[in-house]
Amino acid sequence: MKHFTSVHDVSDIKALVKQALEYKADPYKDQRLGSRKRIGMLFLNPSMRTRLSTQVAAQQLGMDAVVFNVGSEGWSLEFEEGAIMNGTTVEHVKDAAPIMGKYFDILCIRTFPSLKDRDADYSEFYINQFIKYAGIPIVSLESATLHPLQSLTDIVTITEAISGPGFQPKTVNRKPKVVLTWAPHVKPLPQCVANSFAQWVNTWGEAEFVITHPAGYELDEQFTKGATIMHDQNAALKDADFVYVKNWSEFRDYGMISCTDTSWMLTNEKLALTNQAKVMHCLPVRRNVELSDEVLDGPNSLVTTQAGNRVWAAQAVLAELVR
Amino acid sequence: MKHFTSVHDVSDIKALVKQALEYKADPYKDQRLGSRKRIGMLFLNPSMRTRLSTQVAAQQLGMDAVVFNVGSEGWSLEFEEGAIMNGTTVEHVKDAAPIMGKYFDILCIRTFPSLKDRDADYSEFYINQFIKYAGIPIVSLESATLHPLQSLTDIVTITEAISGPGFQPKTVNRKPKVVLTWAPHVKPLPQCVANSFAQWVNTWGEAEFVITHPAGYELDEQFTKGATIMHDQNAALKDADFVYVKNWSEFRDYGMISCTDTSWMLTNEKLALTNQAKVMHCLPVRRNVELSDEVLDGPNSLVTTQAGNRVWAAQAVLAELVR
Amino acid sequence: MKHFTSVHDVSDIKALVKQALEYKADPYKDQRLGSRKRIGMLFLNPSMRTRLSTQVAAQQLGMDAVVFNVGSEGWSLEFEEGAIMNGTTVEHVKDAAPIMGKYFDILCIRTFPSLKDRDADYSEFYINQFIKYAGIPIVSLESATLHPLQSLTDIVTITEAISGPGFQPKTVNRKPKVVLTWAPHVKPLPQCVANSFAQWVNTWGEAEFVITHPAGYELDEQFTKGATIMHDQNAALKDADFVYVKNWSEFRDYGMISCTDTSWMLTNEKLALTNQAKVMHCLPVRRNVELSDEVLDGPNSLVTTQAGNRVWAAQAVLAELVR
Structure with missing residues (x-):
């Protein structure tokens, strides 16, 4: 290297x-x-x-x-x-x-x-x-x-979680389903963490990888190519093993915010759609804007482990x- | 601990x-x-x-x-x-x-x-x-x-001073008289150092402890209980072995300054009332506002030893x- | 020391x-x-x-x-x-x-x-x-x-250069000719580096030392005494082995800028007047204001070695x- x-x-x-x-x-x-x-x-x-x-x-x-x-x-x-x-x-x-x-x-x-x-x-x-x-x-x-140090950490964290005794994939031998979901925020953020996570998960090749975001928030294809892109968050979350929550501003209409729909915030109700997914975020996180307290403070959150x-x-x- | x-x-x-x-x-x-x-x-x-x-x-x-x-x-x-x-x-x-x-x-x-x-x-x-x-x-x-690290330091400094050869108590076997005196300042300061010093000296129990300040500057009793409170600075200073000089803003009328009386500044004239008291201050100190140059630069000042x-x-x- | x-x-x-x-x-x-x-x-x-x-x-x-x-x-x-x-x-x-x-x-x-x-x-x-x-x-x-750490570095750098195989003095046994030249800048800078360089080169005594600057930019004589002062930059640069480029503001009309003549910038054309002089600067340097890119990026520049x-x-x- x-x-x-x-x-x-x-x-x-x-x-x-x-x-x-x-x-x-x-x-x-x-x-x-x-x-x-x-x-x-x-x-x-x-x-x-x-x-x-x-x-x-x-x-x-x-x-x-x-x-x-x-x-x-x-x-x-x-x-x-x-x-x-x-x-x-x-x-x-x-x-x-x-x-x-x-x-x-x-x-x-x-x-x-x-x-x-x-x-x-x-x-x-x-x-x-x-x-x-x-x-x-x-x-x-x-x-x-x-943000490659973050992405390497993310792969480390997923690897660690699926190697542990608590991981129950939906089907034996199925690759874990990893969903990167856009979340609301109060100001325009870089695309770095999302770009980088997509790039690493795609290159790693050990996940079924879905990205979900509102229309208009498409990331640069050089990073996302290989992932399934969905605009319906609920459909995307179905059977997910890992949900990575992150806001980013628009890549096409560069740096803009066109969606302020608070229903994109990840809550326990949304989490119920998943396969008891572990929840990840790179931090810092805007509580009750990107992710609800109940998720962050609940048993599915990996964020502290991930940051560690x-x-x-x-x-x-x-x-x-x-x- | x-x-x-x-x-x-x-x-x-x-x-x-x-x-x-x-x-x-x-x-x-x-x-x-x-x-x-x-x-x-x-x-x-x-x-x-x-x-x-x-x-x-x-x-x-x-x-x-x-x-x-x-x-x-x-x-x-x-x-x-x-x-x-x-x-x-x-x-x-x-x-x-x-x-x-x-x-x-x-x-x-x-x-x-x-x-x-x-x-x-x-x-x-x-x-x-x-x-x-x-x-x-x-x-x-x-x-x-x-400010407990400061207060521990203060007890260390007093302990060191009374163990040394230069210390002459007024009466044999008398506990040293320690006076915490309020001093003027140009802006509202926290009560931390004064609260903490009071709490530690009271708990330590090895001093005759007096606090003096203008009326209105009473500290929270949870820290001062056990100390003698006096509004007459000159009376308080009498026979003191240690004078701790410190400004604080009001606890009752929280964060306010009601006294700007410059006569509360510690000078050599005031020091003459004491038992050749050693003078302490946590620093930073406003020279010629809280304490006069003559005291800080004089032989009774412990402030550099204390900070060390x-x-x-x-x-x-x-x-x-x-x- | x-x-x-x-x-x-x-x-x-x-x-x-x-x-x-x-x-x-x-x-x-x-x-x-x-x-x-x-x-x-x-x-x-x-x-x-x-x-x-x-x-x-x-x-x-x-x-x-x-x-x-x-x-x-x-x-x-x-x-x-x-x-x-x-x-x-x-x-x-x-x-x-x-x-x-x-x-x-x-x-x-x-x-x-x-x-x-x-x-x-x-x-x-x-x-x-x-x-x-x-x-x-x-x-x-x-x-x-x-700025004595800079000046010591400068003497170290010159000593190293004249000890190396690439150094060709104009005349055998001649002391190297060191020229400190003023350069344009966009704001008033201290005289420190120039004062200090002059003080060290004079004390060192191993150079033929010339200082060149526009009239009005005379430095304090306590530092420059012993150096030759010239207002004609081109004449000063002739046969130089080292050219030290630096801006300073006026010492006499203290902190002022009276010269904004861009022709004082060191370029390859000026460098041609020298004995293939090595070029020094303490950094940070305003490129294309104090020194041209061609000089800084060229083979005569010592600035990175010097900073190292x-x-x-x-x-x-x-x-x-x-x-």
């Missing part, structure tokens, strides 16, 4: 998932692997789980993690080639990235989309500029269109990059 | 003070105690001494400390049960706290009062929600009504929680 | 440069030197390279580094003696500094000039107050008028202070 910015960087998903679960069983088994290695963590945007779990993962590998909040602690960056920098940006990524490449062994970057300019966002311009100029492995801590698993996914990725 | 949020969490104050002073004598004596342990430090409000001294304490125990500035680096938190989260808060403590519980062994939290809603502040709603949901030991880095002792108090608490 | 705030703190520049280059060859050769030592890093202003390289340097010496962003994470500081603190500053340096002195073994401080009050800035009031009150070694991470060398300079200084 040279970088970790999408599922395409991973040669063997199942081996990476297995590695993550081995770290969960024995967090310090590779505590010297990262000795004298250092990761830089650059935040162009806020982060809680990703920030903390990656620091924990690094520490358990014996690596030093240095956190840098680019905007508040340093300078605003310029990304355009050939820019005449007489405006508000103070430093070009062409200058900053190679220096990071000298200070660190791995560079982790968090950068959100504009939700204004789809072409720019979907070119993954920012993170690609870091790849181009840093000269060291780049790890996405969520980029404009993808962020550590093991990050640890597997960092280990692979320095091994 | 399960948590550390008030004196009620401590079974033996004197043993904890002794432990702190042993760390002062030998900072690294337990340098492997915290191996593979990790504390999370969540700041919902600014902090200097508490932030730095707790990091130092953790490091001296071989623990990893991860700092997280909740508002600027992450998301604003919701604390209300059942909230429909369609406003500005992005993540519920019910979701955030259990995840912290998975990432860390101890969770340390700094959260100030609103000074608007007394009932909410005095219910210690925020820190109690973390206790309810995190599932790991919670350490207060100052909460809405209390923050490390040993924090170290004793963290050690007790992981032992 | 007691402190590190200017070249005057250094008894032997060449030995310090040698030490830095030894760390570059073997970063972990003194990995236990800083054991149980701790540096505090106080930022009153933004920083990227200095912040990150100093953390890396500390870690390679086995030291713990604690970062504190004074304004955003703590309180705003008061520096004036005798201040009646009834305004917006919350804590006096007289109280904060000695506490830092108790928590840390070395205190590193970043503080920019006001560019309004020349006398105050040039008195180095802020950093001198820390020296006066902290009681431990102070390291400048850039102060009001100087920040680690070794910081490591040499920290090592010297704890040795």
Whole structure:
């Protein structure tokens, strides 16, 4: 693995998932692997789980993690080639990235989309500029269109759940049915988590995969191809083993919100349509907007386990990059 | 000790003070105690001494400390049960706290009062929600009504001073006279440090304890009961061995300032009324408003020693929680 | 070395440069030197390279580094003696500094000039107050008028370049010609880097040193004395072996910008006047304002090497202070 910015960087998903679960069983088994290695963590945007779990993962590998909040602690960056920098940006990524490449062994970057300019966002311009100029492995801590550490965690969490004693598939030998459902929200969110989950589940190939959302919320087909798309949420939820709840803003009418129908919120009533599905969400979640309290606080919720698993996914990725 | 949020969490104050002073004598004596342990430090409000001294304490125990500035680096938190989260808060403590519980062994939290809603502040709603949901030991880095790491430090500092050769009590075998005096300030401050100091000194039981403040500045009796309350500062200061200077806003007329009388500032003239009292303040201090330069820079000031002792108090608490 | 705030703190520049280059060859050769030592890093202003390289340097010496962003994470500081603190500053340096002195073994401080009050800035009031009150070694991470870690790095970088096989002096045994040239910028910048570079090159004594800038941009003579000053950039650049590009605002008409002549930008055309000079800049650089892309991305640019060398300079200084 040279970088970790999408599922395409991973040669063997199942081996990476297995590695993550081995770290969960024995967090310090590779505590010297990262000795004298250092990761830089650059935040162009806020982060809680990703920030903390990656620091924990690094520490358990014996690596030093240095956190840098680019905007508040340093300078605003310029990304355009050939820019005449007489405006508000103070430093070009062409200058900053190679220096990071000298200070660190791995560079982790968090950068959100504009939700204004789809072409720019979907070119993954920012993170690609870091790849181009840093000269060291780049790890996405969520980029404009993808969130691969989250998606690896999601596959880890599903794998763990279906291996456990409590999992009862509807039919023996049937692949688990995984439903990604859109949920309401109060403001326009990136498509990252949904895109990335779709990309990973499709590549993993071990699920019957359905995506449900209101008309108009179609995601980019490069990520969803292979999944069944349905606009009827109730029909989609039928017999689901896992329901992944997530809001995203529109991809076609980019960054817009055309649906505010609160009936898309996942409730116990909807959950009754499923095969006692486990409920997932990447967090942070707007309670009683995306998901009802009763579901989040009920026995079917995997969200805390899932967030906890962020550590093991990050640890597997960092280990692979320095091994 | 399960948590550390008030004196009620401590079974033996004197043993904890002794432990702190042993760390002062030998900072690294337990340098492997915290191996593979990790504390999370969540700041919902600014902090200097508490932030730095707790990091130092953790490091001296071989623990990893991860700092997280909740508002600027992450998301604003919701604390209300059942909230429909369609406003500005992005993540519920019910979701955030259990995840912290998975990432860390101890969770340390700094959260100030609103000074608007007394009932909410005095219910210690925020820190109690973390206790309810995190599932790991919670350490207060100052909460809405209390500041126990400061108060433990204060008892450590007094204990150290009266054990030293320079201490001359007025009468042999007399308990030291400790006076907590209100001081002027330019803006409304929490009652935390004063509440907490009163609670600890009363529970400790090794001082003749007097609190003096202008009429109207009475603190909550749950903390002060057992102390002598006086409105005449000069009378209160008579023969004092320790004077603890601190401003607080009103508890009754909650968060208000009714007294701006600058004569409450502690000066050398006032100090002359005491038994050459040592002067304490938790810092930060408004010089020449709360305390005069001459006192702070004079031989009776303990404030730097006291702030330095923050490390040993924090170290004793963290050690007790992981032992 | 007691402190590190200017070249005057250094008894032997060449030995310090040698030490830095030894760390570059073997970063972990003194990995236990800083054991149980701790540096505090106080930022009153933004920083990227200095912040990150100093953390890396500390870690390679086995030291713990604690970062504190004074304004955003703590309180705003008061520096004036005798201040009646009834305004917006919350804590006096007289109280904060000695506490830092108790928590840390070395205190590193970043503080920019006001560019309004020349006398105050040039008195180095802020950093001198820390020296006066902290009681431990102070390291400048850039102060009001100087940036010694940058300048040490610059001498390290020049030393490394002239020792390498690619260096071709114009005449055998000639000292390398080093030209510090003013460059255009969009806003008023401190004189720190230019002052400090001049001070170090003059003290080092191993270069033929020329400073070129538009009339009116004369730097303080206490730093430049010994250098040749020229207002004709092209004449100054002739036969240069190193060109250090940097903007600064006026020292005489303090903090002002009187020249916006874009022809002062360093381009390949100008570079052709030199002896294939290596080009240096402390970064961040305004591309196509201070320096053209063609120079920065061309074979003569040393800027990434130079920024990378920040680690070794910081490591040499920290090592010297704890040795």
